[in-house]
Amino acid sequence: MIAMNTRAIHKTRAVVLHTLDYGESDRIATFYTLEFGKVKGIAKGARRSRRRFANALEPFSCADIRFSRKGDSLAFVDQCDMVDHFPTIRSDLEKSMSASYLVELTGAFTVEGKKNELIFKLLIDFLSVMDNGPFIPGLLSFFEIRLLHLSGYEPVLDRCALCNRPLEAESSYRFSNSRGGLKCSRCDAFHPPTPSLSIGTLRSLIHAKDMPVNKLSRLTLSRQSAQESRQLLVHFIQHLLGRELKSLQVLHQLRQIGAIG
Ligand SMILES: [Zn+2]
Secondary structure, X not given: OOOOOOOEEEEEEEEEEXXXXXXXXXXXXXXXXXXXXXXXXXXXXXXXXXXXXXXXXXXXXXXXXXXXXXXXXXXXXEEEEEEEOOHHHHOOHHHHHHHHHHHHHHHHOOOEOOOXXXXXXXXXXXXXXXXXXXXXXXXXXXXXXXXXXHOOOOOEEEEEOOOOOEOOOOOOEEEEOOOOEEEEOOOOOOOOOXXXXXXXXXXXXXXXXXXXXXXXXXXXXXXXXXXXXXXXXXXXXHHHHOOOOHHHHHHHHHHHOOOOO
């Protein structure tokens, strides 16, 4: 018979989403794990013990973690073995801020204790692509569209969300946050609230959702498409979350002062 106060011990691969120093030497971390979804835990002595934590508790690090917990309480993390610290990302301002955005976005669209292996894989794949090659314009949009798809908030981009007619070159389209999809000019002829979206942009996003991650670098977005995609997805995500993510604000500010491209 199992004693009432026995803690189950788990091991899983994890990406660090967020950390917070606590007290003299502890660190509270939120992870997205392969086997348990989002997990929040405290690592006692994390800032002192290199042996048990090896500096793995930093945002967007990938590590194998060991933790125990009772019920829904804060997990007790007692070991972190680094799998990938993504050094190339960390040496580049645009990449490291972008990686911070990917993990913040993942945290915002997931709940504790709900496992989704595809979301874990998405995060790892995009971090690896960023670590192993040049920064791909459109990468953030590609991540957003895939995360929205996997978390059940996929916007309707292949047809009009009102009349269901598939994309056609003669029509023009606007995106409606409240509808979660496109409105065609037949349905929305008298209300021009935002500039219309080009068919090319919409097709690129539909394409980006399904193509293998290692081929994404071949999908080049025109300057116009890149801007339209950012506009559409950033505003839709802000609408869904009811707030703007901090890392996105920082990225925006860095762009404004010309620190990144
Ligand atoms: Zn329509």
